[in-house]
Structures are given as structure tokens and as C-alpha cells.
Amino acid sequence: MIFIPLYAVFFYIGAIAIYPCESTYDYSVRFCLWPCYYSDKILPAIEAIVNVGLPFVIIPIASISLFIRVLWQKHSMQLQAYKWKRDRKMTLQLLSITLLYLILWMPLNMTFLINLFWLPNFLIEEQVNYIYLMPFIVQLLYPFIAFLSYPELWRKNRRILLNTVTAAHTVQNNLIMLTRIRNNN
DSSP states (O other): OOOOHHHHHHHIIIIIIOOOOOOOOOOTTSSSSSSSGGSSSHEEEEEEIIIIHHHHHHHHHHHOOOHHHHHHHHHHHHHHHHHHEEEEEEEHHHHHHHHHHHHHHHHHHHHHHEEEEHTTTTEEEHHTTTGGHHHHHHHHHHHHHHHHHHHHHHHHHHHHHHHHHHHHHHHHHHHHHHHHHEEEE
């Protein structure tokens, strides 16, 4: 468990701080795009395979194997309904988070690998404007996934949500009627 954080720290210290390369800065663009070690082919390939590709493969495999383990345990131990209900929530949450991660990270991973190994300028403009920002959406959507997996919270907050929507529709309807009255006069 300690290997992964240590690997990440040492890899990026070595690649960014120690690796001998000349950084160029373009202050007219929104992002720095990438570090100077990308001019080499070896370090970006290691990063693409180990830091980007491996988690993209390991996370779904681990999630599916955990799901299979829960199903196997339920089948073999004849667990009570309460425990299965709790495990079902956890499994649904885990698979939802995994699916969200895969959907939002896939465009960045694919364009990163295509840029590195085949076409260096593939979708550069789209990457800078959209694709680089997609992984940040994952953290923003985690609370909603947690909220969706708890139906008791849905039932409790449903009234608040419906009142908010009704109030918004009432204000919108009043504005539409005022506009019609003004247009008729």
C-alpha cells in the first residue's frame, strides 16, 4: 500500500524536477499543456502505461471482482436480507463510481495515448478546452452518486426538491403572464 504513493512521488520528482530538459513557456495559452519531459519518448510512455493505463484497467477489474465476491458470499452463506440490502447499496455505489470514473477519464486517456504513440497533434484544441477538465467532474459528481444510493434520503428530501421546482415554475409562470400583459397593452 505504501508503494503506490512513494512511486508517484519519486516518479514525478524525478521526471519534473531532476530530468534534464529545457522548459518553454507560452503565456498566451490557458494551460501549460505538459511538462518538458514529454519531449522524450521513454518517460511519457512509462507514464502512459503505468500511471494512466494500469489504473484504467485495474479499477474495473477490482470492482467487478469485489462484486462477484459479494454475490458468491451471499450465495454460499445465505446472508440475511438486511445485510444483503446494505451490501447491495455498497455494490451499487462502487459500480456507479467505477462507471463514472471510466466514462469521464476515458477521453483523456485515449487522446493521451493517441498523442503519445501515433498522432502528436490529435484533438489538441479539444483537449485543452474540454478533455483536460473532464476528470475534475468526477469529484463533483461523487456526492450525487452517494445521494442516489440512499433511497431514504430521497424520500426525505423529495418534498424539498418538489417545493423548489414548484416555486421556480410559479415564478416563471408569473413572469410569462406579466410579459403577455405588457405585450397586450
